[in-house]
Amino acid sequence: MKLIKQPCRLLKQLGLSLLLCCAAFATQAADLRSLSATDLLAKVDEYRNFKDTAFSFDLELVSEEKNKEPKTFGLHAKILNSHTSLVVYREPVREQGKALLMNGQHLWFFSKMAKKPIRITPQQRLLGEASNGDVASTDFSGDYLPQLANDAKAEASEIVLQLDAKPDALAAYHKILLWVDAGTAQPKKAEFYTESGKHLKTAYYTRFEALADQGNKLQLVELEIHNALTEGNVTRMSYRNFRSEDLQENQFRPEQISRLMAQR
Amino acid sequence: MTKAISLSTLAGLSLLCINLQTLAFSHDTSLELGCSAGELRGATLINPVNLPLEDVYGDTCQLALGGDLLATRGNWELQVSGWAEQWYGEDAAGKDYEDLRWRWQSSHLRWSGDQLQLSLGVSNYEQGPGYAWNPINPFFDIRLNERDAAIPYRRDADPMASASWSDDHGLWRFIAMDHEVFPRDYVDHGSDRYSYLLTREQLFASSQLTVNIASLEGKPFAGLAYEWTASDALELHAEVSWREGRKIPGFTSIEVMPGAWLANYDIARDDEYYLNGLVGLQYSFSNNINLIVEYYYQDDAYSESDWNHLTTQLQQQHHQWQYGLLPDASLGFLLTTHQWLRLLHRDYAFARLAIPDVWNDGELSLFARHDLVDSSLIAGALFNKPLGDRIDLKLSFQIADGAEVSEGYWIPREHEFTAALQYHF
Numbered sequence: 214m215k216l217i218k219q220p221c222r223l224l225k226q227l228g229l230s231l232l233l234c235c236a237a238f239a240t241q242a243a244d245l246r247s248l249s250a251t252d253l254l255a256k257v258d259e260y261r262n263f264k265d266t267a268f269s270f271d272l273e274l275v276s277e278e279k280n281k282e283p284k285t286f287g288l289h290a291k292i293l294n295s296h297t298s299l300v301v302y303r304e305p306v307r308e309q310g311k312a313l314l315m316n317g318q319h320l321w322f323f324s325k326m327a328k329k330p331i332r333i334t335p336q337q338r339l340l341g342e343a344s345n346g347d348v349a350s351t352d353f354s355g356d357y358l359p360q361l362a363n364d365a366k367a368e369a370s371e372i373v374l375q376l377d378a379k380p381d382a383l384a385a386y387h388k389i390l391l392w393v394d395a396g397t398a399q400p401k402k403a404e405f406y407t408e409s410g411k412h413l414k415t416a417y418y419t420r421f422e423a424l425a426d427q428g429n430k431l432q433l434v435e436l437e438i439h440n441a442l443t444e445g446n447v448t449r450m451s452y453r454n455f456r457s458e459d460l461q462e463n464q465f466r467p468e469q470i471s472r473l474m475a476q477r
Numbered sequence: 478m479t480k481a482i483s484l485s486t487l488a489g490l491s492l493l494c495i496n497l498q499t500l501a502f503s504h505d506t507s508l509e510l511g512c513s514a515g516e517l518r519g520a521t522l523i524n525p526v527n528l529p530l531e532d533v534y535g536d537t538c539q540l541a542l543g544g545d546l547l548a549t550r551g552n553w554e555l556q557v558s559g560w561a562e563q564w565y566g567e568d569a570a571g572k573d574y575e576d577l578r579w580r581w582q583s584s585h586l587r588w589s590g591d592q593l594q595l596s597l598g599v600s601n602y603e604q605g606p607g608y609a610w611n612p613i614n615p616f617f618d619i620r621l622n623e624r625d626a627a628i629p630y631r632r633d634a635d636p637m638a639s640a641s642w643s644d645d646h647g648l649w650r651f652i653a654m655d656h657e658v659f660p661r662d663y664v665d666h667g668s669d670r671y672s673y674l675l676t677r678e679q680l681f682a683s684s685q686l687t688v689n690i691a692s693l694e695g696k697p698f699a700g701l702a703y704e705w706t707a708s709d710a711l712e713l714h715a716e717v718s719w720r721e722g723r724k725i726p727g728f729t730s731i732e733v734m735p736g737a738w739l740a741n742y743d744i745a746r747d748d749e750y751y752l753n754g755l756v757g758l759q760y761s762f763s764n765n766i767n768l769i770v771e772y773y774y775q776d777d778a779y780s781e782s783d784w785n786h787l788t789t790q791l792q793q794q795h796h797q798w799q800y801g802l803l804p805d806a807s808l809g810f811l812l813t814t815h816q817w818l819r820l821l822h823r824d825y826a827f828a829r830l831a832i833p834d835v836w837n838d839g840e841l842s843l844f845a846r847h848d849l850v851d852s853s854l855i856a857g858a859l860f861n862k863p864l865g866d867r868i869d870l871k872l873s874f875q876i877a878d879g880a881e882v883s884e885g886y887w888i889p890r891e892h893e894f895t896a897a898l899q900y901h902f
Contacts, residue, residue: 232891257744281837305691305866307901310505310545318683318706325545326624332685336710346709369598377505378709381682385709413763463591463643468650472554472589475503 233466237415245395250374251360254399257374257391259350260421260433265459267293272300274343279445288348291473293460295352301474303382312474313345316465318382320345323470330467335385340449342414342438346385353391356384386413400433404441412441424455478841499550504902508545511628511871511897515707521717522788522795523814524696537566539628544761545581552589555599558582560631580631599634599782604676604687604706605713605755609827609846610773610820612753612771613700613716615674616693619820625829625842625859626835627871627895634785645651647685650676671693685701685706689718696722696746696838722746723777726817728790728810737802738793751777765831767831777821784850790880814887821884838863853886869899 247281262268274286287304296318302311310325313333321330322345334345350356357376365373374391380382387408392401400418405475407413420435432455440446466471484669493778509845520527543560585598599620605611609622641650667761674691689700700718707713723746730740757771779787798807829844838864846855857875864870873895879885 278834284838307863307867307869307899309901314745317680319680319685320706323668326629327603328491328601328621332606332704332706332712332714332759334706334708334710334759336763337765337767345751387709407763448510461591466643466648468641468648469589469593470557471547472549474810475501475549475554 214235217232223449226233235313243387245398246372250361251354253372253393253398254354254357254359254374254376254391257393257400258354259433260293260399260418262351263457264428265294267291269456269458271303271347271452271454272348273451273453274348274448275451276342276448277446279443290348290390291458292351293465295355295463296404296461298351299463299470299473300348312470313348314465314467314470315345315350321467323463323467330470342440342446343450347416348450350385351390357389359391362390365390365392367392371401391467402477414441414465418424427457483850502548502551504544506542506546506902508900508902509539509540509541509628509897511541511895513591513628513712513893513895515893517889518886521887521889522791522882523811523891525795525798525811527889528806528812529628537564539564540645543582545582554587554589555585556587557584559584560630564782579636582631583634585637592643594639596637596639597621598655599638600637600654601632601634602637602652603683604689606685606717607716607755607771607773607823608759608769608829609757609771610755610775612718612755612773612775613687613689613702615672615689615693615698615700615720616654616717624877625844625857627859627873628895637843647679650674650678652676660756662767688838694746695718696720710761710763714758715754715756717752717754718741718752720777722748725753725777725779725783728787730790733803737797739803739806740790742810742813751775753777765833769827769829771827773825773827774822775820775825778825779821781850784822815889817886818884819855822848822850835860848879848884851883851885853883854878855885869901871895871897871899 219453232364245256248256261393269289269291272288272290274288276284281459285304286302286308289303290298294297296315298315300313302308308384309406312323312325314330315322320333320335322333323330332436335344337345353359353376358379358381359374359376362373362375367374372393372395376388376389376391386405388406390404390406392402392403393399399421400419403414403416415438417437417439419437420433421431422434423429424432433450434452435452438448438450463469504528507533511776517527531624540563541560541562543558545558547558548555559582560580562578562580564578565815566574571840581600582857583600585596587594587596587743601618603611603614603621603770605613605854610619611617611622616635617888620632620633623630627674633655633835635656637652639652642650654672656673657670671696672691674689677688679686684705688698691698698718698720700716702714702716705711724744726742727745728740730738733739753773753775755771755773756767760768762768791814793809798804798811805886826847826849827844829842831840831842833840835841842859844857848854853876855875857873859871859873862870875893876891877885877888878891
């Protein structure tokens with residue numbers, strides 16, 4: 214009898230757990246749907262940055278275009294906050310000595326050829342479909358004003374946000390449509406548009422990973438950017454080796470950059 | 478005794494090892510092999526004998542090894558940068574020559590605190606948002622801005638000491654430099670070469686204002702630059718500077734016999750005031766093509782009357798050479814004119830187009846500089862093609878053309894082709 218009762222209790226417990234789990238999921242989903250667009254976007258950004266902590270990571274960019282050999286760039290990024298960052302070129306060897314410095318709305322490019330920093334725009338391309346803004350900026354909230362895009366096509370489990378470039382910000386795109394998982398706030402897909410309404414590219418946020426040394430924080434580690442105008446042109450961005458860093462604002466100045474570039 | 482020395486040597490080496498371990502090193506070294514060739518235009522007013530002018534305009538090859546070494550420890554930073562260039566060519570007499578040159582590039586010992594930074598070393602000082610020219614930079618050398626060439630231009634850096642102070646909105650910088658102000662022949666004319674520059678760089682939301690105040694060999698200089706990232710694809714910039722006195726190749730002529738004049742270039746400074754300026758834009762198209770367009774005005778170059786005076790003098794010296802009156806002296810005067818070329822006039826328009834992904838992953842840049850005074854043109858192209866991870870193939874082509882009495886026409890080579898391979902270690 215005992216033998217029969219035990220599995221029943223187990224089943225009951227399992228059923229209760231499942232029920233609780235589903236309830237929790239439903240509550241969370243409901244919570245996310247009840248969030249304002251601004252709060253939801255802030256949650257999305259948490260998958261891309263470390264909030265108030267400075268950090269660094271290695272980034273591999275692989276660009277694939279029709280009838281061409283794939284091109285790979287190895288970069289190292291140091292991020293003080295979402296709009297203060299340094300991206301140093303590591304691979305291939307001939308690209309070494311180049312860097313991209315973002316400080317607020319200022320974006321400079323450094324190279325061996327030009328000893329002075331050159332001011333560039335976020336739209337300028339870094340590699341393949343990835344622009345400077347895609348790599349140097351690690352959040353949407355600073356550059357875009359979000360609102361719910363209720364008329365956009367979406368699955369039941371998704372919320373779509375429309376992000377419009379803030380008038381005083383140096384956003385890389387005029388408008389973004391961002392598909393967000395309604396349960397977790399993970400970004401799933403984004404479409405990027407120009408001021409004239411032209412659909413430039415689509416990003417797919419393909420992989421998230423729990424970072425053991427960051428309290429199992431779930432972090433975006435892979436995304437793909439597809440050219441919307443030329444089918445088959447894809448750039449894959451893979452992030453790894455996330456580390457907390459002790460960085461100061463004054464290190465992200467053009468005159469200080471050689472020392473920061475030398476740091477591994 | 479020997480044992481004591483050995484022990485102290487060992488101890489010293491150990492200490493050195495420990496010290497070296499605490500240093501962070503990075504380097505960027507490469508080997509370049511480049512050759513340039515081109516056809517001489519033929520006799521011109523300033524080169525009536527069609528002289529190849531040795532390595533300046535003759536066919537040359539260059540093998541160069543160099544780069545940067547950076548060592549950092551705590552607040553200290555040591556950067557050493559230089560190039561050894563071995564030149565091979567053929568001189569005016571058709572004789573082969575070889576020349577080994579060492580070029581110090583920007584190198585310094587620097588201490589950086591949270592806000593204060595002190596540097597001592599040598600510098601090829603570059604400043605200003607303009608691509609083709611930087612009137613705000615009192616230590617300007619136009620050839621440092623000519624980057625669209627397969628073999629880059631290098632010259633020895635100038636001794637410099639600087640102190641800078643960063644705050645929340647920008648920085649203050651003071652520089653003392655031993656630098657020969659324009660012209661570009663780098664001959665020490667024996668005057669006081671020391672110049673001092675005080676700079677304020679002020680950052681605004683999406684723009685930057687730079688203010689320069691300088692004393693150049695004892696004469697005042699002031700400059701202002703503004704650069705603004707107007708949108709995600711458009712950048713606008715402007716530079717303006719004011720200076721007292723200009724150093725420009727003037728000349729003296731003495732009548733040594735009836736109808737024969739001995740002319741000499743004389744680098745004299747006057748005490749007039751000059752205002753130079755540049756306006757430009759940079760635009761990134763959605764297909765990744767980048768465009769730069771600039772106009773610049775240099776008040777301290779030759780005015781129309783200066784230019785007419787110069788051409789009259791050149792024609793007179795050419796006439797003397799032709800008819801055997803002081804032929805060597807006249808020819809010497811005419812040939813000397815070559816070193817002032819490329820920035821003689823006041824109005825220039827410049828455009829540059831950079832096109833990525835040409836021939837798979839190559840980059841093509843096209844540029845043109847139009848002299849709005851004499852309508853001459855310098856135009857060119859640079860194609861940079863990566864071959865694997867470590868090698869760059871660079872091909873450049875340049876033409877210079879214009880009317881017979883024009884700056885562009887006087888550049889001895891009508892066409893110049895340069896090919897270079899660069900290996901990155």
